[in-house]
Amino acid sequence: MQVTPWDVEGVIDYDRLIEEFGMRPFSEVLGEIENPHILMRRGAIFGHRDYWRIVEAMKAKEPWAVMSGFMPSGLPHFGHKMTMDEIVWHQKAGGKAFIAIADMEAHAVRGLSWEKTRELALEYIKSIIALGLDTNAIIYFQSKSDHVKDLAFELSAEVNFSELRAIYGFDGETKLAKMFIAAIQAADILHPQLLEFEGPKPVVVPVGADQDPHMRLTRDLAARASIFSFEQIKGGLRIRSRKGRDYLDALKDLNFETRFYEEHADVFGNIDEIEREVRSIEVKLGGFAFIPPSSTYHRFTTGLTGGKMSSSKPESYISLLDKPEEAGKKVMKAFTGGRATAEEQRRLGGEPEKCVVFELYSYHLIEKDDELKQIESDCKEGRLLCGKCKKIAAELVRNFLKEHQEKMEEAESRFEDYIIIGL
Ligand code: TRP
């Protein structure tokens, strides 16, 4: 199994990903979430980092944000729809939404012309609006955001080549632009916390598991680019300054018992309150005071022909722009969890957990739990055969796409209602 932002190969073992990368299972926070999205409830979102920050901000009705990005190097498909649905859900739950169009990444890493990335980008923007994005969102092209580009430069001062090699496997042949893209993506993720966007706040980044290396780098950079660092001690926090001893003097004004030492200060009291006050002091001093970003990880979308979805194999995925009839045909040819013969399937039942058609139902086509349960048990108990099942799925896909494409067209006429930087 290989999982990097540029390469996903082999059979993915999600438990192993959690273990190896140090993510946490999403199931541990699920119970804390009000009206969780189907992708959360049905296990498509399997992992997270620091999602409790978001849960707490939602509960306390404090400001927080959701941010993710799309690389416009091919047409948007059901895999991208997952991220889009996640952004829209979080926005409705109270997060300020930021959406990056990763045109710099598509240009630098995939070699697409600026004209082509722009043309493709419009389809992503129309799609996410069609999926219910509220006008209160910030959509931007990376290449047109000075906030992001300036912050990327700033962050790049905090990372050296050995680290990039360790995280991404870069070597002597790696283009500088590809390395710079790592800094750009970190800036995408951290810029919602700039003063221009109301300062430090929890930010959740819903992504596929392949993007986790970017999250690890960004979380490190969040700490390194900020002045104060925090370490829990008995009864409070130990605070260090990463930018020189002088900054510690500013902590004199804290409303907590504070002891000063040569290289740090120990502050006693409620740690959340201390952290909040120290961050607000840092912002006044001109620091970033970034909160390490949170993330959620969803499973990779299985290709219709089994194996991974690949933009070079059009029959392996359904694009959100496919003609409904064509998409229906692809579903009819899809790889299922059915048995070799009808007789065998009636006797043994199908295997929905291995079936791409069932995955489509579960993540995209069937909202109601009892409906999904019905199909699942009919399949498992051999009452439903794949031919009929695929017909139902094909019909749902056709209807979904027809409606989605109408909404996309309508979305284009509403572009001016949205903030789209670089359009
Ligand atoms: N690299 C992401 C991809 O290939 C796209 C992306 C760009 C992104 N900036 C981001 C994702 C910020 C999450 C957050 O799909």
Ligand code: SF4
């Ligand atoms: Fe998949 Fe439906 Fe066949 Fe079951 S009956 S294996 S869910 S296609």
